[in-house]
Amino acid sequence: MEKIQLPINEYENEILKAVTHNSIVVIIGETGSGKTTQLSQIMHRHGFTKSGRVGITQPRRVAAVSVSRRVASEMGVRIGEEVGYSIRFEDRTSDRTCIKYLTDGCLLRECLSDPELRQYAVIILDEAHERSLNTDILLGLMKKLVRRRSQDLKVIITSATLDGDKFSSFFFKCPVLNIPGKLFPVEILYSMERPASYRESALQTAIDLHTQQPPGDILLFMTGQDDIDKTVSKLEERIRSLDEGSCMDAIILPLHGSLPPEMQVRVFMQVPPNCRRIIVATNIAETSLTVDGVVYVIDPGFVKQRQYNPGTGMYSLDVVQISRVQADQRAGRAGRTRPGKCYRLYPFSVYEHELLEATIPEIQRSSLASAVLHLKSLDLPDIDVLKFDFLDQPSRESLEDALKQLYLIDAIDDDGLITKIGRQMAELPLEPSLARALIAANDLECLSQCLTVAAMLSCENVFTPTSSKGASKKRERVDLNLPDGSGMGDHIQLLEIYEEWHQNHYDVEWCKNHGLQVRSMMFAKDVRQQLSSLMYKITKESLDVMTKESFREKRIMIRKLRKALCVGFANRLAQRMERHNGYRTLCYKAQLVQVHPTACPLEVDDDGLYPEYVLYNELLVTSRPYIRNLCSVEASWVKPIWAKLQHFDIGKLSGRALSTEELNIPTQEVTNCSATVTPKLSENRENIIQSARERFLARKQLKVKK
Ligand code: CDP
Ligand code: MG
Helix, strand or coil: CCCCHHHHHHHHHHHEEEEEEEEEEEEEEEECCCCHHHHHHHHHHEEEEHHCEEEECCCCCCHHHHHHHHHHHHCCCCCCCCCEECCEEEECCCCCCCCCEEEEEHHHHHHHHHCCCEEEEEEECCHHHCCCCCHHHHHHHHHHHHHHCCCCEEEEEEEECHHHHHHHHHCCCCEEEEEEECCCCCEEECCCCCCCHCCCHHHHHHHHHHCCCCEEEEEEEEHHHHHHHHHHHHHHHHCCCCCCCCCCCEEEECCCCCCCHHHHHHHCCCCCCCCEEEEEEEEHHHHCCCCEEEEEEEEEEEEEEEEEECCCCCCEEEEECCCHHHHHHHHHHCCCCCCEEEEEEEHHHHHHHHHCCCCHHHHCCCCHHHHHHHHHHHCCCCCCCCHEEECCCCCCHHHHHHHHHHHCCCCECCCCCHHHHHHHHHCCCHHHHHHHHHHHHHCCCCCCHHHHHHHHCCCCCEECCCCHHHHHHCCCCCCCHHHHHHHEEEEHHHHHHHHHHCCCCCCCCHHHHCCCCEEEEEEEEHHHHHHHHHHHHHHHHCCCCCCCCHHHHHHHHHHHHHHHHHCCCCEEEEEEHHHHCCCCCEEEEEEEEEECCCCCCCCCCCCCCCCCEEEEEEECCCCCCCEEEEEEEEEHHHHHHHHHHHCCHHHHHHCCCCCCHHCCCHHHHHHHCCCCCCCCCHHHHHHHHHHHHHHHHHHHHHHHCC
């Protein structure tokens, strides 16, 4: 591949000088200036990889994969050799790999087995402006790590926005290099008012541009896969209906995080002459992926954001207004190769007065349970979670919420120390609840089934959304001849669907005939495979799909599975309200929530009552609060969980209690009280496996005796 000259290459010497003389350097550069693809190569060319790898983190999986492929091809090597990537469930690196792209979550997981990250000589925290939760934790960890490895580790923080001073003051006033971009002027045009439908307005703008404006690609920002798919098909339809020869050809390309790899590649391919590309993308095209050739940007001003409300314990996936920083980034995409135009589908007054200055960092909109669990499991000395060095401190409320959840699901003990269970959970690339459910399932001997449920839950949606209007709200699962969850809820239905698919030899046609998305089902199968091999390390048991034939056996197994799920989802239990309300209205923390219309029907008891308690996977606030993916649980399982909530000391959970005095407790006492001992990680891993094995054998013995 020919070597292209990017702005960053002109500053190679300055970068080298700064990195040589400083442990931490912040590099600010316009999107497309070459930070992601070039910095790693610069470090490699100048010998930094002699003593270790260059690791470059990406907040998005798609970016890690696509960018590493690009770098491999620039260097003329095969992916997985000198240049590789590592994302959740996929590691494409080898002994020869010296440039490794990985998601920030992956690097965090690597801290577990190697807290000093010894394989790396250089760590580049890329796209720091995105402020993903994981990157934020890594920032805090890097601050500690550079002190410990001051002689042999270089850390580079890159950002596409002008937040250099903030990073610099966080990192002991480290130097900030500004790489001037080569942006052409972008003319910004505003709508007179907000359109009734941003989708319709974006569509019309795209058609107008295509029919009236000179050549140049169009980049249209949408909020998610759903509206991208709809917009793409509508655009195709409208363009087909244009008069032959009235304007140039057009190729319409979707671009989002769950696009299959072969579709992602299409966006970077050359197009035939006299053909305009219209790229319909999520905010992935804002900074993480640069598509060259864009001259027109259409910005409806929205983004889909997941946010968490610690007060109610609710998550919602909302379409919200972008920030001014995002709006400017979007506009910038139009001026990369020549002067461009950006059409903002909102008035200037909105830009000026309504948009937030910058996006709220993910850490401030998240449940911190996984983050805190990671922190707890890193074995870093004296970590008091409520005092961890975050670039932006999360609210105390949300940190406390996370600690409570971890305590409820036995990941940390009364003293805030990670438990054996917590360690096992941290090893699993799953949210804490699911990880906990799997561990409980292992103890209850229904792990195989629980793995299937976890795998199915890891796909966004296995059901093909029905397009006909009447059916769109409520999916006609029953009509499709799908299993009904045996009256126990969605988790069980997902299990039954998978098992039936298994019995049909994973037939693609079977999925289609039953209204299931083939890609999602295949993904579930893949994830299940990988989860089993992860769990195999603990169980040493084969975890193939095992269907229970007899009704009685099946019933017993389902009950165990529900119990295991209940342990994992201890912080997501809802209680039935009143009889006359039926089961669709439940009480949760004194608020009313509704069962999502897509939920599969639950069994009623002899008195016609729905289960007193259900667990749910997701609490979603759309027009009203809904719980989605639910499963009935028994009251006797819930009682001990709620009892646990009655007494705990949040300060202790946070780690505060480990004062020097307490650490000086004579060894004997400590060993007697196993819950307060946190052995060193390396020994501990062995211990976990060993003790799991022992527990397993003990259970087997017990059964034999019975
Ligand atoms: O990270 P930053 O935004 O500074 O730039 P980059 O991602 O390193 O991109 C530098 C150049 O490589 C841009 O012109 C991209 O269009 C190009 N690139 C590409 O063509 N294909 C990729 N998969 C990644 C980057
Ligand atoms: Mg980049």
